[in-house]
Amino acid sequence: MEKKAFFRLTFAAVIAGATLFALSAPSQAAETQLIWSANSPAVNQSTDALSKGQHAQAIRFAKDVLRTKTQPANHLIARQNLCLAYLAQGKADDAKSYCDAALAADARTQITEQGGRLMTAAATAEAGAATLEAAVKSNVARAQGSALAENR
Secondary structure, three states, rough: OOOHHHHHHHHHHHHHHHHHHHOOOOOHHOOOOEEEEEOOOOHHHHHHHHHOEEEEEEEHHHHHOOOOOHHHHHHHHHHHHHHHHHHHHHOOOHHHHHHHHHHOOOOOOOEEOOOEEEEEEEOOOOOOEHHHHHHHHHHHHHHHHHHHHOOO
């Protein structure tokens, strides 16, 4: 009888620990809908690194995008990725200019969902269609709100 009680107590402790861990894990990645480019491998490398939590690589790839001549939509995604990566590293001062630039952008590029990912489309968004601007602003606002909450 003593072994059964010990086993039950141990099992309950493991379940309680797993539940506590799951509830305390950061949920920012689940809330953020990362955006992929239809025509820029460098943007997609940055987004992929960001999705894997490889923030230094995401920053490096995004800065490479900003040094190239490409579509404004790709620059906007790169600025968003820089904002998110720096905030994830706890570097709010470094993130600020990129977050501000991403929030001030006026990108009427349409985005679509393809294979569970948000992807830029070649067309300009029509009324009521999802836009890159709206997705970026939503992601940046969530990330900045999470960073502020964590610093309190």
